[in-house]
Amino acid sequence: MQPSKFPTIYSITESEIDLNDLLARITLPSTGAAAIFTGMVRGVTSRGDAHETEYLEYESYVPMAEAKMKQVADEIREKWPVVEGIALVQRIGKLYPKTPTVLIACTAAHRDTGVFDAARYGIDRLKEIVPIWKKEFGPNGQEWVEGDYIPKPGE
Numbered sequence: 001m002q003p004s005k006f007p008t009i010y011s012i013t014e015s016e017i018d019l020n021d022l023l024a025r026i027t028l029p030s031t032g033a034a035a036i037f038t039g040m041v042r043g044v045t046s047r048g049d050a051h052e053t054e055y056l057e058y059e060s061y062v063p064m065a066e067a068k069m070k071q072v073a074d075e076i077r078e079k080w081p082v083v084e085g086i087a088l089v090q091r092i093g094k095l096y097p098k099t100p101t102v103l104i105a106c107t108a109a110h111r112d113t114g115v116f117d118a119a120r121y122g123i124d125r126l127k128e129i130v131p132i133w134k135k136e137f138g139p140n141g142q143e144w145v146e147g148d149y150i151p152k153p154g155e
Helices: 017-028 062-081 113-131
Strands: 008-013 033-040 055-060 086-091 092-097 101-107 131-139 140-146
Touching: 008 017, 008 092, 008 101, 008 131, 017 033, 017 055, 033 092, 055 086, 062 113, 062 131, 086 113
Parallel strands: 008 086
Antiparallel strands: 033 101, 055 092, 055 131, 086 101, 131 140
16 A cells, blocks of 8 residues: 555544554554654643643644644654554543543564554654644643644744
8 A cells, every 4th residue: 555545634623532443543454563752731731830730721723733733644654654644633622631632653573573663753743743732720820831842943
């Protein structure tokens, strides 16, 4: 099968992430492995001084974010041509502790083809270049949570 025929999903959503549906959509008859990363809202955060999180609010400029998610998927396909299916999904809105916020899944024929590395690359790259912002709310107030990445020209 040509790489362009492999299933690719990328989306920003306010809806609950349905792992079973996404996995079914990126699984082919030849698929024998799936590597999945899911990030969730922590109720206790150790960044800086340990503190409680009541909820997070995620925001995004959806057209740009989805274009950047497509870029991440394209990069995965270039680096790991054996990856069959890719799903990159980010939730936005008000999310409470234990709630999945992001899902990265990659499928391939075998587990030893780089599928784990591809999924790890997907979440790391998403955090680097996809315009998603989060504000943390807790008993001591609220604050925007910023990453360490500074985009390079053209990213």
